[in-house]
Amino acid sequence: MKNISIIITFFFVGNLSSFGQSSHSAIYGKISYEQILNFDNNPKSDTFNLFINPEFSVFEQTRVASTESATIKPSSDDELDFSFDIKLNGSKYIVYTNFEEKTIQSQESVFKDREHQTYIVEEKQTDIQWDILNEHKMIGDFDAQKAIGVFRGRTYTVWFTSQIPVKYGPWKLNGLPGLILNVCDETNEVMFIVIDIEIPRISTSSDTRVKFRFNKSIERITLSEYLKMKEEQVDEVNKLFMSKLPRGASVEITNVKANVIELDYEQ
Amino acid sequence: MNNKTNITLIALFLTYSINSYAQNTIQGFVSDTSNTSLYDVNVVLINPTNNNIVNYTFTDKNGKYKLEVEGTGLFQISYSHISHIKKVIEIELTENQKSYHLDAVLKHSSFYINEIIVQSEIPMVVKEDTISYKTKHYTQGNEKNVEELLKKIPGLQIGKEGTIKIGNKEIEKLMVEGDDLFEKGYKILSKNMPAYPIEEVEVLNNYSNNRLLKDVEESNKVALNLKLNEKSKRIWFGNIDVSVGNNSHYLHKGNLMNFGKKNKYYFFTNLNNIGYDATGDINHLIRPFSHNEPSSIGDNQQVNNLLNLSQSNLNIRQDRTNYNNAKLASFNTIFNLNEKTKIKTLGFFNWDKTNFYKHTTELINLDNTSYTNKEDYLLENKHDIAFSRIDITHNISKTKMLNITTKYNNGDFHDNSNLIFMVLLQLRA
Numbered sequence: 060m061k062n063i064s065i066i067i068t069f070f071f072v073g074n075l076s077s078f079g080q081s082s083h084s085a086i087y088g089k090i091s092y093e094q095i096l097n098f099d100n101n102p103k104s105d106t107f108n109l110f111i112n113p114e115f116s117v118f119e120q121t122r123v124a125s126t127e128s129a130t131i132k133p134s135s136d137d138e139l140d141f142s143f144d145i146k147l148n149g150s151k152y153i154v155y156t157n158f159e160e161k162t163i164q165s166q167e168s169v170f171k172d173r174e175h176q177t178y179i180v181e182e183k184q185t186d187i188q189w190d191i192l193n194e195h196k197m198i199g200d201f202d203a204q205k206a207i208g209v210f211r212g213r214t215y216t217v218w219f220t221s222q223i224p225v226k227y228g229p230w231k232l233n234g235l236p237g238l239i240l241n242v243c244d245e246t247n248e249v250m251f252i253v254i255d256i257e258i259p260r261i262s263t264s265s266d267t268r269v270k271f272r273f274n275k276s277i278e279r280i281t282l283s284e285y286l287k288m289k290e291e292q293v294d295e296v297n298k299l300f301m302s303k304l305p306r307g308a309s310v311e312i313t314n315v316k317a318n319v320i321e322l323d324y325e326q
Numbered sequence: 327m328n329n330k331t332n333i334t335l336i337a338l339f340l341t342y343s344i345n346s347y348a349q350n351t352i353q354g355f356v357s358d359t360s361n362t363s364l365y366d367v368n369v370v371l372i373n374p375t376n377n378n379i380v381n382y383t384f385t386d387k388n389g390k391y392k393l394e395v396e397g398t399g400l401f402q403i404s405y406s407h408i409s410h411i412k413k414v415i416e417i418e419l420t421e422n423q424k425s426y427h428l429d430a431v432l433k434h435s436s437f438y439i440n441e442i443i444v445q446s447e448i449p450m451v452v453k454e455d456t457i458s459y460k461t462k463h464y465t466q467g468n469e470k471n472v473e474e475l476l477k478k479i480p481g482l483q484i485g486k487e488g489t490i491k492i493g494n495k496e497i498e499k500l501m502v503e504g505d506d507l508f509e510k511g512y513k514i515l516s517k518n519m520p521a522y523p524i525e526e527v528e529v530l531n532n533y534s535n536n537r538l539l540k541d542v543e544e545s546n547k548v549a550l551n552l553k554l555n556e557k558s559k560r561i562w563f564g565n566i567d568v569s570v571g572n573n574s575h576y577l578h579k580g581n582l583m584n585f586g587k588k589n590k591y592y593f594f595t596n597l598n599n600i601g602y603d604a605t606g607d608i609n610h611l612i613r614p615f616s617h618n619e620p621s622s623i624g625d626n627q628q629v630n631n632l633l634n635l636s637q638s639n640l641n642i643r644q645d646r647t648n649y650n651n652a653k654l655a656s657f658n659t660i661f662n663l664n665e666k667t668k669i670k671t672l673g674f675f676n677w678d679k680t681n682f683y684k685h686t687t688e689l690i691n692l693d694n695t696s697y698t699n700k701e702d703y704l705l706e707n708k709h710d711i712a713f714s715r716i717d718i719t720h721n722i723s724k725t726k727m728l729n730i731t732t733k734y735n736n737g738d739f740h741d742n743s744n745l746i747f748m749v750l751l752q753l754r755a
Binding site for chain 1: 365366367368370376377378379382384387406407408412437438439440441442449450452457480481493
């Protein structure tokens with residue numbers, strides 16, 4: 060089993076014009092979210108941490124996901140319902156958004172060549188067109204405002220607070236004049252709920268830098284390459300399944316349904 | 327000029343004039359007190375009359391921003407940044423000026439938050455086989471009854487008649503605070519109980535009717551449990567239907583229920599002479615468990631019937647030939663004495679009088695003779711049934727449960743039948 064380890068490197072670049080203040084880490088803060096995915100009435104929840112910084116944000120899974128699961132159920136007399144979960148085997152789901160370069164890199168897992176492979180998918184950050192409504196509600200101690208935006212095939216209703224004036228949010232959602240606290244999509248299949256917010260004292264030395272890098276040994280691919288690999292996954296699983304059947308058996312795939320967050324890609 | 331050029335020219339003029347309608351640009355530079363440019367400052371344009379956010383942007387690496395606004399009037403621009411104090415500047419946009427320049431200087435401040443958000447907000451919690459949905463996240467407040475509230479919960483499908491399904495499996499029962507009176511007859515509850523006292527809807531997967539068999543028997547049954555909020559306990563609700571037809575036909579129905587956290591009451595009555603047999607509705611109350619359920623012992627024992635006169639089977643629908651005058655009243659209660667003990671009582675009374683009349687004429691033609699058979703059959707059934715049942719369940723421990731059931735059945739049956747048979751013989755010489 061491949062052992063994949065991630066190295067998150069933070070290093071501090073010394074500042075030249077020092078204010079004489081302590082160079083405490085200049086991470087803006089850490090916000091933890093609960094992600095609830097509810098596909099086919101089978102909800103799963105996971106915790107994520109969002110580290111925010113003036114230049115980039117890192118959205119990282121806190122625990123390594125459980126091992127993959129596959130089930131075969133008969134759905135009618137001569138048809139079988141085969142569903143499998145692509146779970147990261149030993150590596151976490153991480154999304155790194157770089158606002159300066161307007162790019163997003165995410166660590167994704169694909170089933171290829173009979174095993175789980177991890178890739179870093181590189182894509183361009185698109186600006187989400189948010190519609191800010193004049194509805195407010197309290198989330199914790201914060202006054203949150205409602206906004207609606209469409210991103211990759213889903214319409215998200217989010218609550219953001221301008222009391223924390225940063226444009227970040229969970230996963231790939233950002234661009235509002237305030238931190239996004241809660242997210243729920245129209246079909247109620249994707250939800251992010253904020254659990255706690257920790258913003259340490261910001262040091263006055265504005266030059267302290269923080270860096271993030273994915274493990275160098277993981278292959279980088281583009282978004283279109285990744286999408287192609289995702290489509291080929293069905294064939295890969297089919298091949299694996301066929302190899303376990305006796306000679307002469309044939310399998311016909313009648314229906315494929317992918318339970319993913321991103322349904323539609325811009326092109 | 328010919329017409330085509332005319333139209334093109336007019337179109338050009340029109341588009342030009344629309345574009346130049348009050349599109350203002352506001353730009354500027356945001357810095358801190360030591361004149362260092364500030365990156366990623368939230369610049370938000372607000373309409374002060376209704377506090378609506380009209381437009382917003384962020385400053386770039388050089389501290390510069392640009393906002394586009396339509397219209398004129400008084401606006402507010404707020405500059406906020408995480409390590410600086412927020413500043414709000416008023417700006418008036420007029421007809422004459424199209425581009426504006428507005429700089430801001432922000433004072434530094436230390437900003438820190440160490441906050442744990444109370445998570446009563448989580449709309450859905452998953453715990454092993456139970457998924458609980460907090461209703462206030464899904465409802466708009468205008469749901470009249472439980473059926474309308476369940477329509478809003480994701481994953482539940484409510485059919486046209488009110489059948490509740492999860493995925494494509496119908497629920498076994500709709501419980502309230504863990505108690506159920508209706509089993510598959512839950513529609514009486516979902517269509518009548520008001521929605522406002524319900525705080526949580528729990529979906530129970532791999533449900534077992536018998537608590538002790540949970541995770542022991544192979545089950546893919548699913549059930550729903552409604553949890554009430556503390557405040558709304560003693561609410562009575564129900565419906566009454568009164569219908570009168572021609573020939574003094576009538577149908578009166580009534581349901582009255584009270585589902586509190588501890589005690590539950592359900593009254594049901596049906597009076598009709600239109601042929602409807604209401605005991606079918608409460609069949610599940612009399613014999614609650616289906617026969618192939620494990621551990622339903624002795625429930626199907628009854629006194630033997632020696633003689634029973636009833637109307638003969640015809641090919642016409644039962645309720646079209648059932649000339650009855652039925653009165654049915656049923657009382658059901660559930661008392662939760664304490665956490666371990668539950669008493670369920672059921673009583674029903676049924677008075678019915680049915681009249682059946684059949685006239686048969688047979689015409690038989692043979693070579694020399696023909697004869698006619700006439701039969702007049704009159705049947706009158708009268709019955710008085712009283713039935714009651716008490717179920718006491720005591721949970722001794724996690725693996726032991728004591729269940730005592732007592733049934734009392736008293737029936738008075740009077741059947742009267744009158745048969746006249748006549749033969750008319752005709753001889754032909």
